[in-house]
Amino acid sequence: MTSDARSAAGDSAQLPSFYSPRTAAVDAPQSRDGQPIDPLSLSSRADSPRTQPPPPSLLSPAFTPPATPGNQTPTTAGLRGIPVDSSIASGGCGSKKPRLLETLPEVQCVVRARIPTVNGTEMFLHLYTNNVDNKEHLAIVFGNHIRSESLDAPREGETELDRMIRGAYTGRLYPGRTTSGMGGPSSEAESQEEKNPNQDIPLVRIHSECYTGETAWSARCDCGEQLDEAARLMALPGNKAGGIIIYLRQEGRGIGLGEKLKAYNLQDLGSDTVEANLLLRHPADARSYGLATAMLMDLGQKDVRLLTNNPDKIRAIEGPNREIVVKERVAMVPLSWKGKGGFRSQEVEGYLKTKIEKMGHMLEMGGLS
Template sequence: MRNNNSSESIDFSHMHLVSPLITPSRVPSTPVPVTLSTTGEEARKREMQRQHLPELPQVTCLARARIPTTHGADIFLHIYENNVDNKEHLAIVFGEDIRSRSLFKHRPHESQQDRMTRGAYIGRLFPGRTVADEDNEGNKLEFEENGDLKIDYKTTYSTADPAIVRIHSECYTGETAWSARCDCGEQLDEAGRIMGEAGHGCIVYLRQEGRGIGLGEKLKAYNLQDLGADTVQANLMLRHPADARLFSLATAILVDLGLEDIKLLTNNPDKIAAVEGRERQVRVTERVPMVPLGWSKGGKGIKLKEIEGYLSTKIERMGHLLEKPIHT
C-alpha cells in the first residue's frame, strides 16, 4: 500500500473486500458497479423502488414543544413514532400555523392539562393557563365528532406560498463532531436560517445516519475513503447501496402536518420523486437549490479537499444538481 499522504491512486487489488461481488477500481474516481451484472442506472432505479413502500408508513406525533433558538426564532419540535422502524423521527417546524393531525386529535379521557403537556394547544403556553383548545385571545380549535382537528389544510395553506421544506438525515459526524467530510451540518444550519427568516417552514429530520447504513458502518466507510474510495464506492464495498434511506417516512410526516404542496430545499433530483410518494401524496411545486457556502460568491464555507471530493461525488456519481465553481 502506498503512503497515506501520497497523491497517487491506491492499489486495492490486495485488499479483502467485505463483498466478493464488488471489485473496486485501481483508480478511485472510476465508478464501481453495484454487482457484476448491474449498471449504475439500474442500481439507481432499484434504490428508488426500495425507497417507496407499497403504502405510506403510519406515523403518530407523540409530542411537540416550543424551542427558543440562538438565532432568535422559535421552533416547534415534533417527535414521531412509526410502524416501520424503532426510531423517533423529528419535524422541526417554523411557524404556529403548521399543525399535526395526529397530535391534535382528541384522545379518550385526556384532560386539557394532558393536551398542553403533549403540545396539543393553540397559541402559547404561560403560567396559569388551564385550557389547551382556546388561547387568551379567544382563538379556538374545532374538532370533528371523531376527535379529528377540524381544519381544511388545503384552504389554510392555499392563501400563502407553499412552505419551504428540507428533508434532512441525521449526521452525527457533520452536526456534532465538526466533520469536514460532508456538508450536512452546513445544510442544516442554512435551512434553519432560511426558514427562520421566512417565519414558516419545516425540516423533517430523519434518524437515518450515514444515508441509512448507521454510524458504525459509516465510520468503516470513512476508513475506506482514506484508502482511496469515494463515498459511493465505500458504501458498495460494505455491501450497502449508495443510498439506503427510506424517504416515505418523510412523506407520511409531511402529510400529517398538512404540508402537501411544498418548496423543497435540495440538490438531489431523486429525493424529489421519493418524497412525493407513489401516488404523489406530496407535491413539490419548486426545487430550491442549496449552494455550498464555500462555492457561493464570497462564501465562507468549508473548502477542504475532503468536502470538495464529497461534493464532486454527489455531482458525478449521484446526479446532484450542482455546478462546480470555476476556481475549484
C-alpha cells in the same frame, strides 16, 4: 490591524447567527510576521512546484453558477425555485425511478415543543413515532400555522393539562394557563391567528441524521452546514409560508454510524463515498423517504417547495400516489459554496465531487428539460 485582518473580522461578523463562529485553520501557512498567507499565492512563486493555478474549488463561486437559486443571499423569503413536475418525463425530477412503498408508514406525532433558537427566531420541534422502525424521527417546523393532525386529535381520558404538556395547544403557553385552546372558547380566535393568510407553499428540507457532520465537527461532509442553512432560510424575515425540516434518523445514508465509520477508513485508503459503501456490501444510498412523506401529510402539506440539489429525491418524497406534490426545487447553496464563510477541506471537496458525478446532484438552474 491589517486590511486583511479587518476583512477577515468583517466576514466573520457578517455570518448569520445560526452559524457557529468559524476559526482560522491551524495549519494555514504564515509569514514571518505571523500573518496568514493566501495558499493560492504560493503557486505563483518561482520556487513552487506548481506551474499551473489549481482548478476552481467545488466550494468556490467559480463553481457555483451565477443563476443558481439562492446564490445571492436573500434579505426576504423570496427564494427562487425551479418549477418541476414529476408526472412527465421531462419534468426536471432526475432520471431515477426510486422503489416506493406500496403503503405509506403510519406515523404519530407524540409531542411538540416550542424551541427558541440562537438567532432569535422560534420553531416547534415535533417528535414522531411510526410502525416500521423503533426510531424517533423529527419535524422542525417554522410557523405557527403548520400543525400536526395526529398531535391535535383528542385522546381518551386526557385532561387539558395533558394536552398542553404534549404540545396540543394553540397560541403560547404561559404560567397559570389552564386550557389548551383546542375546542374551547378561545380556540377560534387563536386558530385564526395561526392560519397562513397567503396560503403560500412552505419550504421543505428532508435531512438525514449525520452525527459526524452535525455533532463531531467532521469536515468530510457538508451536512451540518446544510442543516444550518435550511434553518436560516426558513427563519428569514417575511417568510409567511413557514418551513419544515424533516429530520430522519438514517445515519450514513441508511447504513448506520458503525458502518459509516468503516466507510471513512476505506475513504482514507483511497475509495470515494460511493465505492466505500459498495465495498462494505451496502447500496450507495440505502435511505428511504416514505416516513418523510407520511410526516408531511400529517402536517397538512400537499404542495411543497423542496430544498435539495438532488432531483431524484423529488419522486421519492412524493410517495407512491403523489400524496405530496413538489411544485419547485430550490437549490441548497450553503455559505462555503458562495465563498462567504463555511469551511474548506480536501475531504469535503471529494465528497461533493462524488455526489455530483456519481449521484446526480446538481446546482445549475434550468427549466423542465
